[in-house]
Amino acid sequence: MASKSFTLDDLKRTLREAAGVAEGVDLDGDILDTEFEVIGYESLALLEAGSLIEREYGISLDEEAVGEANTPRSFIEVVNAQLAPAKAA
C-alpha cells in the first residue's frame, strides 16, 4: 500500500476515459508542465476526471485545489495530497 501513488500515466489513463483526447494532441508527449487548456481540457473535463479518480481511489478531492491545478504536475500533486492521508489512516 505504501507505494500507491498517482502518476502521470494514471492521469493520462483517467483523462482518456473521462474526456477523450483532442485532435492534434499527443498525451504521450512531454506534457507534465503543459497547461491543460493547451492540451484541450477545460474545467469540466478536469471535474469529470476528478470524479473518476475519487471513485477509483475512494478519496475525496479538494474541489478548490482541483480548480486551481492548471497543469498535469499540479493536478497529480492535488491527488497525491489526498492519497497520502488516506494511506496513513
Added chain:
Amino acid sequence: MTASVVVTGLGVVSPNGMGVKDYWAATLGGKHGIGRITRFDPTGYPARLAGQIEDFDAEELLPSRLLPQTDRVTRLALVAADWALADAGADPAHLPEFDMGVITASAAGGFEFGQGELQALWSQGSQYVSAYQSFAWFYAVNSGQISIRNGMKGPSGVVVSEGAGGLDAVAQARRQIRRGTPLIVTGGVDASICPWGWVAQLACGRLTTSDEPDHAYLPFDRDANGYVPGEGGAILIAEDADAARARGVRPYGEVAGYGATIDPRPGSGREPNLAKAIETALADADVNAADIDVVFADGAGDPAGDLAEARAVSTVFGDRGVPVTVPKTMTGRLYSGGAPLDLAAAFLALRDGVIPPTVHIDPCADYPLDLVLGEPRPAELRTALVLARGAGGFNSAMVVRAA
C-alpha cells in the same frame, strides 16, 4: 434593401441515407428506412416502429474528445455540420470567427445520454453522474457543440417549436444574416430512440401502433392512424448571397420567404392557421400561389392533421392545384430534423428538376391534393414551398427558389 440569403451547403443524416448523395438516391428510388426498433427491445411498448439510422460510426467520424460529452443526437448534428460545411466549400478555420453563427432547432435534446446518467444516479449515486450531463441533454447543445468545434462566435441559439422548429431556425438564421453575420450554420437534428425518449414520444398519443413498416405512417391515406418517429435531420449552411458569391460558391438556392402562425387553442372551434402561414410566406417571397411548383407537405399522418393541411393547401392553391409530396414517408417524422431534411430535398429537387415521391400511401379521395405517388415526377421546378407543423399549434411555411 434586404439581403438575399442563400443555402450553399447541405449535410444530411437520414434513416434512408447518410450524406446528400445516398439520401437523395434513396429518396428518388422510394427506399425507406422504417423498421422495428433495434436500438432497444420495443416488445411491450405500444409503438414499435421507427426510422433508425443504422450505419453511423461516431468514433470514426469525430475526435475521441467529443465522445464522452455528447449524446447520439449531437454526434449526428456535428457530423452533419462537418458535411454541410465541406459541401459549401467553407473552411471555418479561414473565416473570421465572429462572421459565423449557429442556429439550430431541437425538440428533445440528448435523451439517451440523460437516461444513462439518471440510471447511474439512481443505481449508483450522484458521484457516478457525468459532469457532462450538465449540458449534454440540453436543447441548445447541438448549436453549442457545432459552434465550439468550428470556432464560430457569431450569433448562436436554438429554436424549440417541435416539428416546425427546423423552418423557424432557418428563418432566424436568415434574420441574423440580414443583421450582418455572413454565414449561419442552421437546420436541425433530433434523435431520441431510447426507452426514456420513446416513452416521452408515446405520451403525445399520436404514434402509430402498426407493425408493418410499409403500412404505418400514412399521411393523407384513409388508414392514417398516427406517425412513425425517426431520428436524423439536416444541417444547412445559410449565407448572405453576396458573401457566398464573393467566396465563389454556387448556392443551391435562396430562402425566399417565410411565414409562421400559431393555431387557436384546442376546443376554441376556430380553424387552424396553416393557410395564413403559407400566405405570409408567399407574400414575403413576393410570389403568387401560381409561382409555386411543388409543396413539401408536413404530412401529420393523423386524420385531423391531414385534413387541416389538405384544407390549407387547397385554400391557397385550389383543388389539385399544385404537386404535393411527403418524402418523409420514407424516414418517419424527425421532429426538428424533418423540415430541414425537406428543405434539403426541395433544393435537390430544384437542382435536378424532379419531385421525390410519397411512398406507402393510398390517398384518401376526400383530400383534393395532387400527390406525387410511388415514382419521382420530372418537372420544371423553380420555386418550392416547404410546410412544417409542430405539436402545440406551430405552423411554419418556407419558400425556396432556385439560384
